[in-house]
Amino acid sequence: MSRILVVEDEAIIRQSVRRLLQRHEYEVTDVDSIDAARQQKLSDFDLIITDLRLPGGQGTDLIELAGDTPVLIMTSYASLRSAVDAMKMGAREYIVKPFDHGEMVEAVQKILAEPRQRASAPAAKAVASDDVNPEVAQKAAANNGIIGSCDAMQSLFRKISKVAPTDATVLIHGESGTGKELVARALHEQSRRSGAQLISVNCAAIPETLLESELFGHEKGAFTGAAAQRQGLVEAANGGTLFLDEIGELPLEAQARLLRVLQESEIRRVGSVQSIKVDVRLIAATHRNLKEMAANGEFREDLYYRLNVVELTLPALRERGEDVVELANYMLSRACSRMNQPAMAFDQVALQAIRQYNWPGNVRELENAVERAVILAEDNHISADLMGIDLSPDRYISDAMRENLLQNNNSPEPVEQPQAHGDLSLDDYFVHFVLENEIRMTETELARKLGISRKSLWERRQRLGIPRKKK
Structure with a gap:
């Protein structure tokens, strides 16, 4: 007790x-x-x-x-x-x-x-339980909680060890759920600022009307509802590290203010006429292509080059080979310990499914699947069904997507129709439909027909290498 x-x-x-x-x-x-x-x-x-x-x-x-x-x-x-x-x-x-x-x-x-x-000693908090595989736990402790044996992850660890001791601004690229915040934490905890605070901000989670006040603070009476002076997150991170996740969602006005922080090491609260000096190391992360956004006028080009001093790229889980099994076993041991359950193990079918599944949600999706399996398990064996892994491509296709993917489209340059839709993966369906219809449909129409959002359409284009054709 x-x-x-x-x-x-x-x-x-x-x-x-x-x-x-x-x-x-x-x-x-x-x-x-x-x-x-x-x-x-x-x-x-x-x-x-x-x-x-x-x-x-x-x-x-x-x-x-x-x-x-x-x-x-x-x-x-x-x-x-x-x-x-x-x-x-x-x-x-x-x-x-x-x-x-x-x-x-x-x-x-x-x-x-x-x-x-x-x-x-904040860097010691990598291991969640003594019951976790000692070898895997040791790797987690050595890399600030990040587990990975593949070449891409080993290269990332080497870059982190070189960059962390400096005050260089770092831009982290990676799909959602790949662990960008863990990399930011590793950079902070291996830096000379490790004794100070790491403040994490998700730029997409703060309403645009409040973003500048949250980041840079405001003076009393600066706007309706500003009843007292308030310190911003940039100022609060003084002496430490500020991690801006999803920085691609930052409005242009806030980007201009952030650029001043990087150039002059100072901020100005909303409603103030005086500047305040700050000593902050900035780490930013995004799943979007900031260079392309800058070319399209959606992101400040000067800010992009200020952020992109050192670029670190996190590979998607599907690109990490046997890392997925190593991660799954580590998460399983940790979940069993946290939920006071006896030690469990994946059966061979589950391990094969873990290897073959595409993991669109990356490490976050894997962790959720493992925790769900531990909760639902009736013995010490974890099956693919318990994890909710279904390798059938039809499972991931919405009704709107399936209906439009299988119909014949009158495209100016039709693509050869597949013989049997059961032989295609979800990515095959997506590529087939987009190539057939992108000339005569807008991006909004494409997304609506596929049953997904414009953002999801853009992300899949980037991942599958389907550039948007200009009409």
Whole structure:
């Protein structure tokens, strides 16, 4: 049974957290001050949950005293700066009051599932369980949690080791789910900035109207609703690393501001007339072709060349050979440990299916499939059915795509009709249909007929090497 120390001066909250954790079968000790916490033998606990502001000091004072015991900070004083400061000092997690009970339990379970590590050694957190294959776990630890034995991944590891110690801006290319954020983390943790904060931002997840304020901050009264001055994420990453994922989705106006950060190492909050100097290393990632976007006026060319100082490319999972089996076995061991299940193994049919499947969602899809299989398994054998792997091409074709792929089209330059659609892969169907219809259809019409989005159409064109023909 895991032992948890709760440090909270408000009795109602302290008792509520204690009862919540006890209901989930944790052994809980609770105290109301920093001095009372110091009287405990902190190394005897598996986790310390502490309020940020306490009588006699700050909750972050316990981080150093706790040694390798992880610390979760909770506070009602929600601000980006306090979160960043707490994480910089070595807090494992940060949660804002009032919090949902499920949120607290999830955070506790996540921390306790991780291995013990000293706050000063973030690079040690690669291995999730002692039950994981030692050889694979060693590779994961050596490469900051990234597993890969194929030539492309070994080349990537060598590049990371060369680039990480510098402050060079890095642009990471790779399909969705290939692990671009893991590469960014590896670059940060092997750099001289490893003791500072890595702040990750998904540019596609922030509404365009709020993006500049989120990145660069704003002054009080800068716009309707700006009731107080706010620090932006770029400024919060000062001294550390800023990782901008999906940077191809950044609007042109925000691109101009980001260019100034790279050129002048300074920012200007929205509504301010004064600039602020920042020392930030920038790592960007995208699944899009920024060079082509720059040529089409969709991305600033000067920003592209500023970002593309060092380019790292992550191969898709289908291009990594036996890495997929190595990854699957590692994920299976980790999932069994995390879910308190006995050791399991893939049967031969499942291993063959793992090798043959195309994995369009890459490592993320593989991890989800493995976790689903562990949950549904009735014994210690994992089958292809449990993972939801179906190698039949018809499984991945929408009704709209199937209907249009099989019909005869009156194309100016018809492509030879396949004899039997059962012999074609999904990619074959896609190439066949696009080549027959792209001259007489717009991209929107093509996507609608195929039953996919314009973005998916563009991505598949890039992957399959089908350039868009200009009419």
